[in-house]
Amino acid sequence: MRAYLPKYNLTSATSLDHALQLLDNGNRPIAGGTDLMVLFDTGNLPEGNYVSIHSLNELKGICISDEYVKIGALTTYSELRQNEVIRDEFPCIYEAAKVTGGIAIQNRGTIGGNIANASPAADTPPALLVYNASLKIISSTDEKNIEYKNFHKDYKQTQLAANELIKEIILPRQNKHKLHYYRKVGTRKAQAISKICIAALANFTKEKIENVKISVASVAPTVVRCTKTEDYFCGKQYSQIDIHEAQQVLQTEISAIDDIRSTKNYRVRVTCNLIQEFFDLITEENNE
Numbered sequence: 001m002r003a004y005l006p007k008y009n010l011t012s013a014t015s016l017d018h019a020l021q022l023l024d025n026g027n028r029p030i031a032g033g034t035d036l037m038v039l040f041d042t043g044n045l046p047e048g049n050y051v052s053i054h055s056l057n058e059l060k061g062i063c064i065s066d067e068y069v070k071i072g073a074l075t076t077y078s079e080l081r082q083n084e085v086i087r088d089e090f091p092c093i094y095e096a097a098k099v100t101g102g103i104a105i106q107n108r109g110t111i112g113g114n115i116a117n118a119s120p121a122a123d124t125p126p127a128l129l130v131y132n133a134s135l136k137i138i139s140s141t142d143e144k145n146i147e148y149k150n151f152h153k154d155y156k157q158t159q160l161a162a163n164e165l166i167k168e169i170i171l172p173r174q175n176k177h178k179l180h181y182y183r184k185v186g187t188r189k190a191q192a193i194s195k196i197c198i199a200a201l202a203n204f205t206k207e208k209i210e211n212v213k214i215s216v217a218s219v220a221p222t223v224v225r226c227t228k229t230e231d232y233f234c235g236k237q238y239s240q241i242d243i244h245e246a247q248q249v250l251q252t253e254i255s256a257i258d259d260i261r262s263t264k265n266y267r268v269r270v271t272c273n274l275i276q277e278f279f280d281l282i283t284e285e286n287n288e
């Protein structure tokens with residue numbers, strides 16, 4: 001059932017300071033609205049006061065320096081797709097932007113909203129985790145950086161206080177990896193929420209795998225970084241790797257469930273298959 005409109009009050013913030021004041025007074029932020037309007041349509045959006053941050057220039061744009069890429073929280077998926085540095089240096093983020101929703105969602109939905117909404121099935125978080133992202137969080141009294149790996153505390157619970165906004169996402173640029181792997185598995189290619197989504201990076205030589213980073217969404221209450229599986233691969237020669245052993249380790253790090261989109265068994269099986277595909281790609285590239 002749709003929500004009752006007069007129970008809501010929406011103010012459009014004229015500046016970041018204005019938005020932060022309104023947050024102090026109990027307003028909730030709305031950016032692109034692509035998550036919140038679904039809640040509104042189904043009658044599940046809490047009634048009360050909202051502040052639109054959508055037109056705030058302080059939260060827009062992608063800034064590139066020698067060391068960092070700083071992505072404003074209001075950056076849309078379409079803007080991420082159009083950015084050459086994102087495409088060339090952070091291909092997992094570029095791929096995530098490409099497979100999120102359809103074109104309309106990509107034009108409206110923001111990366112800050114994707115992070116703050118804290119769905120364990122969201123598509124950018126696995127990519128942000130493997131690239132060691134951090135977040136700039138701002139309130140009327142404080143500004144701080146936190147590592148993205150510490151942001152999600154539990155299902156839909158984050159470090160963000162009610163009076164805080166995500167201002168930007170910071171990506172370190174010293175990110176030289178030979179293989180960037182991103183796969184979303186959903187019911188369709190577009191407009192489907194992930195059943196599983198994985199981002200992984202690898203560095204390797206002819207002799208051995210030097211390091212890997214693996215992060216998976218939709219298999220736990222929050223997106224997870226699979227550090228034990230990473231450790232299994234790191235420093236090993238190819239002949240020492242038994243992919244079935246790696247898959248066993250992986251299964252100790254995920255806690256998939258049955259829900260409307262998929263089953264626990266399917267999720268575990270496909271996540272294991274994707275680790276196999278990732279390893280196959282490493283060996284293929286190594287043999288070229």
Ligand SMILES: Cc1cc2nc3c(=O)[nH]c(=O)nc-3n(C[C@H](O)[C@H](O)[C@H](O)COP(=O)(O)OP(=O)(O)OC[C@H]3O[C@@H](n4cnc5c(N)ncnc54)[C@H](O)[C@@H]3O)c2cc1C
Binds near residue numbers: 108
């Ligand atoms: C048809 C459809 C398809 C979709 N497909 C996908 C998909 O494939 N993959 C995927 O991951 N998601 C998908 N989504 C979900 C949604 O589009 C994304 O999560 C989007 O990035 C949300 O951004 P937004 O700006 O619209 O967030 P909003 O709806 O405006 O806000 C979402 C939440 O984040 C908070 N918030 C927003 N910005 C900030 C900020 N800067 N600081 C603090 N809090 C903030 C809001 O208060 C709210 O709680 C889909 C949604 C729809 C309707």
